[in-house]
Amino acid sequence: MKPQRKAGPRTRALGAVAVCGALALTACGANGGSAPSPRPSAPPPSPSAATGAIACGKAATLRASGSTAQQYAMKYWITTYTRACAGTKIAYDGNGSGAGQDDFLHGRTAFAGSDSPLDADQVKQSEKVCADGGRAIHLPIVGGPIAVAFHLPGVDRLVLDAPTLAKIFNGRITRWDDPAIAGLNKDAKLPATPIRTFHRSDSSGTTDNFTAYLAATARDAWPYPHAKEWPAQGGGSAKGSADLAAQVQRTTGGIGYVELPYAVDRMLRTVSVATGAATPADANVIAASHAIAGARTVNTGHDVILDLDYGTKVPGAYPIDVVTYEIVCDKGNKPETWPATKAFLAYMASQKGQQNLTFQGYATLPAKVVDAVRREIGTLS
Structure with a gap:
């Protein structure tokens, strides 16, 4: 299974503000399907404050690409870092985890963002682009919930469990008034509207994690392994999370999986997931942080990799x-950009880099994980 996860009191407080305030996709601890509020952008620190906290590397132009999941966070990081570090320019292309890995392994970028670790063959391949006998390593920087967004007029709250989700996305449940859905939503007036599923058309870490959840928790209904490419037949597709969210928004009966900020931006309602706990878990940053806190850390060499527990039954923990x-x-892989790369990574993992992420729709990683990442960045030669 693919690995993948408490920050200090200030970070947790920010998460509570984000979920229970303007960010909340759901009423806190109440109606999981209430209408979401637009995602606010936390204001970047002032230039003077940022300069005092950021150690700038040698000025350079950095190119990076990959995960759409971190795109909002990356925009915030780049704005703040480059404001403090004059002369450094950073361009991040959210082209999907698979494309980001490919860019990195062919020497086109300084680093890649990926929601899935490289496999053993890819790590071996990285030795061709890494300098001085080095290789690729993985540093977890940000986490968050994969929201199952839906567009079903008249239905404000929707609860689904793993087997039902698997049958929906596998084409075995095709109408919204199906008995399996009705049994989980006894108070809802479900229409006979056809279900229109949407999945990512590109190589995606979001797909990899969503299918890993289905493979781990609904084996009888989901006969596929986890993969970055969508494995099932049927359904509509879209490249990137932004386009997938747009497809769901414009389609009556639509349902798809996207990172939380994309659902918030489109004002999409999101599924509450029945996990076996007393109450279903809502897709919000606090619920995701609860789940990620239970991940097992797998440290191999300089890697810090997290193994998520998709079958968690911890109360209030959102499992996807x-x-x-x-x-x-x-x-390093490029001498001219390596000092700036290390400095930018150090900023992302710093307290200042991590403290406002909940306002962008992201979950906090455990303090021990962030500390390990900071130590590893400090050892980069």
Whole structure:
């Protein structure tokens, strides 16, 4: 199974504000299907404050690509870092985890963002682009919930469990008034509207994590292994999370999986997931943080990889989550950009880099994981 996860009191407080305030997709602890509020952008620190906290590397132009899951966070990081570090320019292309891995492994980028770790063959391949006998390593930087967004007029709250989700996305449940859905939503007036599923058309870490959840928790209904490419037949497709969310928004009866900020931006309602706990778990940053806190850390060499527990039954823990890794050479791959790359990574993992992420729709990683990442960045040569 693919690995993938408490921050200090200030970070947790920010998460509570984000979920229970303007960010909340659901009423806190109440109606999981209430209308979401637009995602606010936390204001970047002032230039003077940022300069005092950020250690700038040698000025350079960095190119990176990959995960759409971290795109909102990356925009915030780039704005703040480059404001403090004059002369450094950073471009991030959210082209999907698979494309980001490919860019990195062919030497086109300084680092990649990926919601899935490289496999053993890819790590071996990285030795060709990494300098001085180095190789690629994985540094988890940000996490968050994968929201199952839906568009079903008249239905404000929708509860689904793993087997029902698997049958929906596998084409075995095709109408919204199906008895399996009705049994989980006894108070809802479900229409006979056809279900229109949407999945990612590109190689995607979000798909990898969503299918890993289905494979781990609904084996009888989901006969596929986890994969970055969508494995099932049928359904509509879209490249990138933004386009997938747009497809769901414009389609009556539509349902699809996207990272939380994309659902919030489109004002989409999201599924509450029945996990076996007393109450279904809502897709919000606090619920995702609860789940990610239970992940097992797998440290191999300089890697820090998290193994998510998709079958968690911890009360209030939302089980469908993603952790994004920055994939980077442990000894650099481009001498002209390596100092700036290390400095930017150090900023992302710093307290200042992590403290406002809940306002962008992201879950907090455990303190021990963030501390391990900071130590590893400090050892990069």
